Amino acid sequence: MEDEKIYDVAIIGGGPAGASAALYAARSSMSTAIIEQGMPGGQIATTDVIDNYPGLPDVSGPELGQMMLDHAEAAGAEIVYAMVTGLERAENGTFVIQTDGDAIFALSVIVATGAAPRTVGFVGEDTFRGRGVSYCATCDGMFYRGKNVFVVGGGNSACEEGLYLSHIAKSVTMVVRRDEFRAPKGRVDSLLARDNVSVRYSTSIAEVSGEQLISAITFTDNKTGCSVTETFPQGSVGVFVFAGTDPIVELVAPLVDRAPDGGVLTDDGMATRTPGLYCAGDMRSKRLRQVVTAVSDGAIAATSAYSYVEGLR
Ligand SMILES: Cc1cc2nc3c(=O)[nH]c(=O)nc-3n(C[C@H](O)[C@H](O)[C@H](O)COP(=O)(O)OP(=O)(O)OC[C@H]3O[C@@H](n4cnc5c(N)ncnc54)[C@H](O)[C@@H]3O)c2cc1C
CATH class of the missing domain: 3.50.50.60 (FAD/NAD(P)-binding domain)
Structure with a gap:
């Protein structure tokens, strides 16, 4: 690990929460990596029009997702396209993020893995997925x-x-x-x-x-x-x-507390019970899962991570 780059913050997930966290983190001069396994934008990349994001009436979901990630990259965040497969906090407090490519190291981590569509459980739902x-x-x-x-x-x-x-x-x-x-x-x-x-x-x-x-x-x-x-x-x-979504929490499950709805519990600074680990967006237990609340969470998580990393110096 000695020769590896250690980012100030690594952000897992390139949806609205992750992109917003990356923008705020990079703008505060933290070395920032954002790790995304698929298309930029997360869930909004799967919807045609977003008509309730303030100031951008009728923007397409994929376009808004790409714009958010481009904005974070222009601010200095490094985008890594990889799937995160494991997350651990080493004894010295550094986070080790295993991916399907190289491992990534960071002083703090913001997890913004979002949510996945909920299945409703009718017979044949799984068998005919992608075939009707x-x-x-x-x-x-x-x-x-x-x-x-x-x-x-x-x-x-x-x-x-x-x-x-x-x-x-x-x-x-x-x-x-x-x-x-x-x-x-x-x-x-x-x-x-x-x-x-x-x-x-x-x-x-x-x-x-x-x-x-x-x-x-x-x-x-x-x-x-x-x-x-x-x-x-x-x-x-x-x-x-379209029966709602379930938070994606597997990566952080051993490091956080969860609410009865399955979402991660954080304080109002997005901090979890693990020092240096923050969660943002749809994966949290929250009342409203939308783009505006996801980007808000991301911005707050980044400012909390900044204070945490400053405290380590
Ligand atoms: C069909 C549909 C329509 C919607 N319409 C609207 C709307 O009109 N207005 C609105 O405000 N909201 C809408 N929403 C809700 C909105 O999309 C979400 O609230 C928002 O995208 C949440 O952002 P997020 O960043 O928390 O999570 P997500 O958007 O889910 O992004 C999470 C990202 O993390 C990545 N990820 C997950 N696991 C890993 C891993 N292990 N390694 C690397 N990357 C990982 C995923 O690939 C994904 O890109 C809609 C949702 C759906 C499904």
Whole structure:
């Protein structure tokens, strides 16, 4: 380790929280590495339009994600494209970050690994993932041009993505577990104003089946408990699931405390119970998982890491 570069701060995750942390850290003259395993932007790279980020109406998700990372890089952060596979704090307090490439060393670490789409557990959900079941309209919507899609979920993301899909698919049927949407009224109204969108309230998908692609879907009426199986020509239907997300916490699990919702508990400076380790963004236990709260967390975590590193000097 003696010959290795030791960064002041290493940030794991290049979504909004990580990019914001990197920007603030680099601007405070800390040597900063940001490690990202995939596309810049995290979850927003999977959505078409972000229409609630202040000052940037209608920016596309991938564009905003790229802009955030470019901004951090221009401020001096080093971007490392790698998957982090392990995180340890050595006895001398230095963090050792194992990746699928070289190990990275840092005096402090901000973990911003975000969240992953939640599965809903119908029979066939896993088997048909990528063969009719999807969690990303922007990534997979084009495969359903002129076809019929079912969108599972009644929240904000489900409505947003249902609206996006309504411009591509022949029909969009929202499958809503309760007897009402959970999304704000304005968002629901714009969705339902589309001619090709309909809703099945109090309904869940119990099973998807078929050979290579989906050709049958079993729906359950949540009020009566009755199930009905409908059949479709092979490959003519898709099921998009937007049922919330689960925080990605595996890397830090031994080093932090967790809340009952699975998210990491931090103080208001984003500090965990491990000195020098901070968590930011959707992986935290929090009330609102959005871009604005993720970037706020990232900025706060970076200023806390700065104070911690200064204290070591
Ligand atoms: C479909 C959809 C639509 C949305 N629409 C909106 C919207 O309109 N407005 C809004 O404000 N919010 C929206 N959100 C929520 C918003 O995207 C999130 O709140 C925000 O992206 C959280 O940022 P984050 O940086 O905490 O995590 P993420 O965006 O999840 O980023 C985490 C990053 O960490 C990386 N990572 C994870 N594990 C590792 C590892 N082991 N090694 C290296 N890298 C790793 C991931 O690849 C990812 O890039 C939407 C979310 C979804 C899913």
